[in-house]
Amino acid sequence: MQHTRYEGRKFEETTIEFKPIFQGKIISLQVDTVRLPNGGTSTREIVKHPGAVAVLALTEDGRMLVVEQYRKALEKSQVEIPAGKLDSGEDPMDAARRELEEETGYQCGSIRLLHSFYTSPGFADEIVHLYLAENLTKGEVNPDEDEFLEIEAITLEEAQRYMAEWRISDAKTITAVYAWQVYQLTGRI
Amino acid sequence: MQHTRYEGRKFEETTIEFKPIFQGKIISLQVDTVRLPNGGTSTREIVKHPGAVAVLALTEDGRMLVVEQYRKALEKSQVEIPAGKLDSGEDPMDAARRELEEETGYQCGSIRLLHSFYTSPGFADEIVHLYLAENLTKGEVNPDEDEFLEIEAITLEEAQRYMAEWRISDAKTITAVYAWQVYQLTGRI
Numbered sequence: 067m068q069h070t071r072y073e074g075r076k077f078e079e080t081t082i083e084f085k086p087i088f089q090g091k092i093i094s095l096q097v098d099t100v101r102l103p104n105g106g107t108s109t110r111e112i113v114k115h116p117g118a119v120a121v122l123a124l125t126e127d128g129r130m131l132v133v134e135q136y137r138k139a140l141e142k143s144q145v146e147i148p149a150g151k152l153d154s155g156e157d158p159m160d161a162a163r164r165e166l167e168e169e170t171g172y173q174c175g176s177i178r179l180l181h182s183f184y185t186s187p188g189f190a191d192e193i194v195h196l197y198l199a200e201n202l203t204k205g206e207v208n209p210d211e212d213e214f215l216e217i218e219a220i221t222l223e224e225a226q227r228y229m230a231e232w233r234i235s236d237a238k239t240i241t242a243v244y245a246w247q248v249y250q251l252t253g254r255i
Numbered sequence: 256m257q258h259t260r261y262e263g264r265k266f267e268e269t270t271i272e273f274k275p276i277f278q279g280k281i282i283s284l285q286v287d288t289v290r291l292p293n294g295g296t297s298t299r300e301i302v303k304h305p306g307a308v309a310v311l312a313l314t315e316d317g318r319m320l321v322v323e324q325y326r327k328a329l330e331k332s333q334v335e336i337p338a339g340k341l342d343s344g345e346d347p348m349d350a351a352r353r354e355l356e357e358e359t360g361y362q363c364g365s366i367r368l369l370h371s372f373y374t375s376p377g378f379a380d381e382i383v384h385l386y387l388a389e390n391l392t393k394g395e396v397n398p399d400e401d402e403f404l405e406i407e408a409i410t411l412e413e414a415q416r417y418m419a420e421w422r423i424s425d426a427k428t429i430t431a432v433y434a435w436q437v438y439q440l441t442g443r444i
Contacts, residue, residue, distance in 0.1 A: 144376055187328060231261050
């Protein structure tokens with residue numbers, strides 16, 4: 067659907083000054099001074115991120131693969147669908163297959179893009195490409211060296227209970243659970 | 256549901272060193288050096304955010320209120336549900352009512368929390384509280400002084416078309432559209 071991708075220019079803010087603040091191993095931070103539509107000025111604090119993929123991976127017996135991992139930014143562990151950053155120049159669908167296999171050990175026979183979405187458009191350019199993976203076969207787990215994970219395969223009812231308990235409470239996983247529910251209700255997503 | 260809120264400690268990472276990098280008007284940035292579960296160390300780049308609210312506001316004639324605004328982080332305008340940052344100490348439900356009225360001019364007769372979710376748990380603590388607002392009555396628009404918005408009321412089919420066109424492409428609005436679809440399919444969310 068890339069040919070129809072909307073690039074709206076409404077209320078455009080033009081950059082007057084660009085101030086780099088930080089360049090990290092994953093994100094960078096800059097402060098832009100902008101000209102507003104009414105001629106005034108303001109500043110925008112902007113985080114740059116390489117983009118990420120996430121996978122709604124459904125087993126033959128109607129379960130979704132999830133991984134529990136510690137999220138330092140939240141100071142707690144969370145149950146999420148398999149996900150990870152894009153490597154430089156990597157095709158998002160390849161990255162989705164890679165992350166699924168690294169984190170859960172599963173390979174998928176079929177995969178397709180459901181949505182690409184910005185997670186925090188107010189301050190970050192991070193985009194998450196969410197894939198649906200089916201026809202799964204089990205292989206070997208191989209997480210990153212600083213990544214510690216526990217894998218689970220849960221039903222839709224368990225996923226909804228996890229949401230009520232805040233065990234699942236991130237945007238990409240909640241979107242995936244809704245997409246799955248619509249899939250069950252209508253037969254398509 | 257706060258009494259059941261999960262605070263998982265699996266694979267906990269303890270902070271060895273904390274390095275503040277930036278304190279802005281909205282976000283701050285720090286780099287934590289952490290002790291990993293296997294005894295090794297790593298660094299975590301973490302953005303702190305005050306939290307936000309977003310509102311799935313449905314009119315009597317089956318439309319959702321959306322606003323188009325420029326998103327400097329994306330260098331384009333986007334159609335999103337009404338949303339905004341929490342003011343210091345503000346109750347999220349009050350903030351949701353406030354943002355809905357400021358951005359769209361509508362007041363709501365009923366409002367309830369659908370979900371609270373972290374937008375980017377890999378690098379940020381931002382949480383969005385998503386509310387369902389119904390029984391709307393029209394009042395006066397009053398956006399922030401550096402906020403420029405265009406309001407629209409769209410059907411579910413239009414929302415899905417906007418998603419296909421990338422006119423809607425942020426996590427909170429896609430979550431809201433799915434929640435609305437489930438509401439239409441099942442009569443409840």
